Amino acid sequence: DQQVKQNSPSLSVQEGRISILNCDYTNSMFDYFLWYKKYPAEGPTFLISISSIKDKNEDGRFTVFLNKSAKHLSLHIVPSQPGDSAVYFCAAILNTGGFKTIFGAGTRLFVKA
């Protein structure tokens, strides 16, 4: 049972436009959400996060929105750049005595020049 779902395996966007990556989750007990970015042949790197008590967090070109009632998370990249082409993983943290991170399957973003 996937608790964190990224339903779009891939997304293609023109350079300079907005990229919107979506993530849905099923467990209302998640405390914290993160986005990681992964280039080929490298490990994921942390991009941006948001606490479950907030609905928006912005860092430069990257903004994460959280809609708790819909159990939906999105990452906006504006403007998109060719260097943003990568796989983006949505992740959620659950307190199970220790803190467990649950990852989505990832969305591959292509930014066309």
Place this chain on the structure above:
Amino acid sequence: DGGITQSPKYLFRKEGQNVTLSCEQNLNHDAMYWYRQDPGQGLRLIYYSQIVNDFQKGDIAEGYSVSREKKESFPLTVTSAQKNPTAFYLCASSPTNTLNQPQHFGDGTRLSIL
């Protein structure tokens, strides 16, 4: 330059053999993690360690074993009991295992069965 080193990058195993994947970090992090990634799936937690000489099973620990004898090292052994070991394995660390600390990842080891 601080980071996490996984070795080797590619590993081949014969049926019935145990194999150990190395993970070393020089970030002085207390917590370390092992994940497995299969095509079309997210990263799944195999084992994690919050501190030296302590570790806990994750969601898919069967057929795997770990040790944490040193703070900087968290090797993963894939045993012959793991029925489908072919996958991409990622090691990660964080300062501690707390809510708002992102994990730092190595570049992974791809394990294949001959």
